[in-house]
Amino acid sequence: MHQFRHFMLAVSMLLVAGFTQAALPLHDGSDRELPSLSPMLKSVSPAVVNIATFSSQQATNNPLMNDPFFRHFFNAPDPRQQRQQPPRKRQQSAGSGVIVNADDGIVMTNYHVIKGADEVQVSMEDGRSFTAKVRGSDPELDIAILQIEADNLAEVPLGDSGKLEVGDFVVAIGSPFGLGQTVTTGIVSALDRTGLGIEGYENFIQTDASINPGNSGGALVSLGGELVGINTAILAPAGGNIGIGFAIPVNMAKAxxxxxxxxxxVKRGQLGIGIQDITPELREAFNLENGQRGVLVTGVSDDSTAKKAGVEAGDVIIAVDGEATNSSGQLRSQIGIKSIGDEVRLTYIRDGKVKKVDIKVGEPQQLTSTTGELHKLLEGARFENNPDGEGVLVSGLSPNSVAAYNGLRPGDVILGANRQRVTNLDSFKKALSLSKQSVLLHVNRNGNSLYLVIR
Incomplete structure (x- = not known):
């Protein structure tokens, strides 16, 4: 017991030392140094804002008004003979944001915080409020960029999320449940979290710093006061916070x-390869070392930058620009932050030998149907070759489109169309030409297979 007390005392002293290095120490009445995050928060908190969004939704008439006997009883007019549209309802939602450029009034937040908004209001810690302009968004990463016209703004300096390590202390700042600015602390629980089905590009920082509804778009900062992530989601099977929160790495958000x-x-490029995760069976089949991680190349598109660089099916990619690649989701994110024309260095294994090659990120091989040229029933949809294997990925979809109304979703992988197998964009286009009045799609959604009829 005596040794245990000494051990705990040593741990406490280490924690105190860590905090005092990251934040200026305070003193109690006896002039003893006490660790505190207060000095850091005084500079960071003014740059974390509350975001309120307003949207108008068309109110619908009461279906009872369609009954002539009901209208006669209440002396109500026939809605079919009214020229006026039903009144519009005003809705409001709340989230958080971070000022990352004080001079230009640039605010970073989540796309889902401002999605569908007609008006966005940004409220400061000092009580000021401004109407924001939406400069643009990246729905696949869940990032939106706002701009406000204001003076005397604070900003949070951008850190380097690539230098984060599991166990680093972090602080989450936001406005949960509309309570106002709230600070919670925790550590980096894990890095490179993918496959959660939350966003199109996933490479999350996992933290046990408490993140709740309203924290979305808020700041995840280091003890040095640098922005390392944008809080975006929690894992809450029971409906409440259980200490598993996720943040978008700031390096991805900045890109x-x-x-x-x-x-x-955002104009994302591609290498033009099909990929899949390494399984124990594939590891054995390709004579890889036990425990070898990486991503298997399943195919290379003709005329792609990967083809020109000599990448072949069967290669196992293990790193991008020197950063280890452990999963297909991570590889998509590593390439997703690059711009078209950027050069990346791939490290891969072929026939047991480690090789490196420089490849330029190329234009995405995709089909768009923004005006219905692909098929009139797929107007407002965007498709690209499935980066994880065969099929065609739904990479974008207008929420008001016929396809969305009939159940198609972004992220769906189309495996067949009109009873024809779909392996890539070319075969998809040919299959669509077989029917003009409707489209039968065989879809894979999060591992589940289903059929959709688009009419």
Whole structure:
């Protein structure tokens, strides 16, 4: 017991030392140094804002008004003879955001915080409120960039999320449940979390710092006061916080922001390869070392940058620009933060030998149907070759489109169309030409197979 007390005392002293290095120490009445995050928060908190969004939704008439006997009893007019549209309802939601450029009034938040909003209001810690302009968004990463016109703004300096390690202390700042600015602390529980089905590009920081509804878009900062992530989601099977929260790494968010501010949108490129995760069976079949991680190349598109660089099916990619690649989701994120024309260095294994090659990120091989040229029933949809294997990925979809109304979702992988197998964009286009009045789609959604009829 005596040794245990000494051990705990030593641990406490280490924690105190860690905090005092990251934040200026305070003193109690006896002039003893006490660790505190207060000095850091005084500089960071003014740059974390509350976001309120307003949208107008068309109110629907009461279906009882369609009954002539009901209208006669209440002396109500026939809605079919009214020229006026039903009144519009005003809705409001709340989230958080982070000022990352005080001079230009640039605010970073989650896309789902401002999605469908007609008006976005940004409220400061000092009580000021401003109407924000949406500069652009990246729905696949769940990032949106706002701009406000205001003076005397604070900003959170951007850190390097690539230097984070499991066990690092972090602080989450946001406005949960509309309570106002709230600070919670925790550690980095895990890195490179993928396969959660939350976003199109996933490479999350996992933390046990408490994140709740309203924290979305808020800041995850290091003890040095640098922004390392944008809080975006929690795992809550019981409906409440259980200490598993996720944040978008700031390096990924910054890559999207830079493109949004320059082009108004994010232009992601591709290498032109099909990929899948390494399983124990594949590891044995390709004579890989026990425990070897990486991503298997299942195919290489003709005329792609990967083809020109000599990448072949059967290669196992183990790193991008020197950063280890452990899963197909991680590889998509590593390439997803690059701009078209950027050069990346792939490290891969072929026939037991480690090789490296420099490849330029190319234009995405995709089909768009924004005006119905692909098929009139798929207007407002965007498709690309499935980066994880055969099929065609639904990479974008207008929420008001016929396809969305009939059940198609972004992230769906189309395996067949009109009873024809779909392996890539070319076969998809040929299959669609077989029917003009309707489209039968065989879809894989999160591992589940289903059929959809688009009419």
């Amino acid at each position: 999207s922001m830079d493109q949004i501010l320059e082009y108004g949108e």
